[in-house]
Amino acid sequence: MKIKSAHLYRQVQPFSDGPYICRGQAEEGFDSCIVALEAEDGTVGWGEAAPLGAFYAEAFPEAMRAGIERLLPVTIGLSATAPARLADALNHAMLGQPSVKSAIDMAAWDLAARIMGCPLSDLLGGADGTSVPLYRSIGQTDPDAMARKAQDYVKRGYRRLQVKVGADPLEDVARMQAVRAAVPDDVPLYADANGGWLLEDALRFVDRTRDLDYWLEQPCMGYADNRTIARRCAKPMVLDEGLVTLEDLLHAHQDGVISGATLKIARIGGIGPTRLIRDVAVSLGLKVTIEDTGGSTINTAATAHMMLSTPTAQRAHTVDFMNWVTVQNATGMPETADGKLFGPSGSGLGICVDPDIFTD
């Protein structure tokens, strides 16, 4: 069976908790790209990718849309049940640009699984259990406000928190101290700088937070700086922005820099390439987080399938973007509860999308 048509839709997705502040930049929501691939029998596969503005990843909405529009004709006539071969065709047609390919790749995997009549997680190795722990991210603001937000998220059932740092290191120390004091000791905290510190900022932060219990995530953007910090700091370190290719993961592991890997589907280029890095990370004994740069229900369903097919013992946590934004783009995703994300039942992503909701 072949792919007979391909469409791109747009959905603007405002954040429900107000502007999201990261690396000193504020965004009001995601500007999402949604791809539909239709097979000859009428089955439709769905994919979604959304950058966070233009500053967060090497992607921005206007370029993502232009790139997808350019690539969609490449998919017509390809097998509807061979997502890796479709990825080959995309890579042949366009060098690099993983974020452009991500929603198309996701739709191809959803389409294949729907036609085969199995959940996407089955194609990725099979689900291990039924739920995945969620974290919630606390944007950078003054320490007291961050502490209050942390308490609110814990009250709402989230048991893992990410504290955004990466600004003035002494102010960041106050942020970590305030949040650590505001939530129970058994709530893991990740100090996530999103690569925002210079090396000396990161060294000052870790020297002044030796007594706090937390994980350190992507302190600096450059790999050599992060390696220096890992050698000076006893905290477990996770890389996120620095992991784009399998080679990045292997270097960081061989150098003893990381105990965990955060894999964002759109940064890596879709379900297929993320699965490759995930499987190697699992075999290396690393803890794995699979999430994305943005999106709503379709994207959250894909995240759920990728995390559920990662062995339970090696899952860190993930995000429920569908609950970060005020608009949904599918039905069929179970409600989150007790800080956990549950996978939908049914074939493919297990969700139902009505394209009439998209106005663009």
Ligand SMILES: [Mg+2]
């Ligand atoms: Mg991160």
